[in-house]
Amino acid sequence: MPELPEVEALRDFLHERLTGREVRRVVPVAVSVLKTYDPGPDALEGRTVTGVQRHGKFLDLDADGLHLVVHLARAGWLRWRDALPAQPPRPGKGPLALRLWLAAEPAAGRGGDAETEGFDLTEAGTRKRLAVYCVHDPGEVPGIARLGPDPLADEFTPEVFAELLRGKRQRLKGLLRDQGVVAGIGNAYSDEILHAARMSPFKIAAEMSEDEIAALYEALRATLSDAVERSRGVAAGELKAEKKTGLRVHGRKGQPCPVCGDTVREVSFSDSALQYCPTCQTGGKPLADRRMSRLLK
Numbered sequence: 001m002p003e004l005p006e007v008e009a010l011r012d013f014l015h016e017r018l019t020g021r022e023v024r025r026v027v028p029v030a031v032s033v034l035k036t037y038d039p040g041p042d043a044l045e046g047r048t049v050t051g052v053q054r055h056g057k058f059l060d061l062d063a064d065g066l067h068l069v070v071h072l073a074r075a076g077w078l079r080w081r082d083a084l085p086a087q088p089p090r091p092g093k094g095p096l097a098l099r100l101w102l103a104a105e106p107a108a109g110r111g112g113d114a115e116t117e118g119f120d121l122t123e124a125g126t127r128k129r130l131a132v133y134c135v136h137d138p139g140e141v142p143g144i145a146r147l148g149p150d151p152l153a154d155e156f157t158p159e160v161f162a163e164l165l166r167g168k169r170q171r172l173k174g175l176l177r178d179q180g181v182v183a184g185i186g187n188a189y190s191d192e193i194l195h196a197a198r199m200s201p202f203k204i205a206a207e208m209s210e211d212e213i214a215a216l217y218e219a220l221r222a223t224l225s226d227a228v229e230r231s232r233g234v235a236a237g238e239l240k241a242e243k244k245t246g247l248r249v250h251g252r253k254g255q256p257c258p259v260c261g262d263t264v265r266e267v268s269f270s271d272s273a274l275q276y277c278p279t280c281q282t283g284g285k286p287l288a289d290r291r292m293s294r295l296l297k
Helices: 004-018 158-165 172-177 187-197 210-231 236-245 290-296
Strands: 023-028 049-055 058-063 066-071 076-084 096-102 116-123 131-135 265-268 273-276
Touching (some): 187 210
Antiparallel strands (some): 076 116
16 A cells, blocks of 8 residues: 555655646546436546645645546555547546546647557455545545544654654554544555664554653654655555555565564554564564464464
8 A cells, every 4th residue: 555655755756746837637437436416526637736745645736726536545556647538538448547637738838639648546355445525625534534633744853743642541552543643644654663663563642751752753754754765756556565665574484584684573453464574563473363372273
């Protein structure tokens, strides 16, 4: 799933290419992708993009006050196209979910049926969760309305983070992924943050000392900031590969930890898994994998 660093890089990528450009056409190809119907996406046509913002894992294209908001979910992606065919695609069983055309720039001197730039939203697999909203205010999107603070914002201070953790009986892994607590962190970067902080993913937030909270805050900011910097300037089509190159434990089950050399372990859940280093994070003790234990009974 694209998380804060990749969505921030996509925001930069789109801001550079879309700002000041007129939207020519927006066509939903998959019926399931649209989560709002009034106004419809055709209301964006003829409007000029004035900016692109990020809210947690949401992308927000502002077109003269009307917002096209996108959540890529687990298997969604944005693919920039330098030349889109003028004819709209036919609905089908493929990965294409939505297509947006830009109007040809006047200097190009191209006619109305010429190929123009734009982007496709695609989603692999059969579980369709990619979501697109057309709204007057991003706060109308339920997922944005419930977001916690952005962890890279200047206002996200150590004091704010400590207050968010106060009294929480959640395990750190789940808490970091809770979008209502902190916006933008998912499965991969929660693993990376906890590894950098040398903390167990099962540690209870409310039981942390002040020093541990400070260490987790520093690891969170540093991990996300480094990932954003690595992704900055990378083409949209290369962001997934770039993300994988910077991961130390996530997705590296069975490989040596790059810090201590111990074997990276995994705990599986019904629809996801976490990875960690026992030496760095749990005092050398493997965490119980309850799902695997049930399979062995």
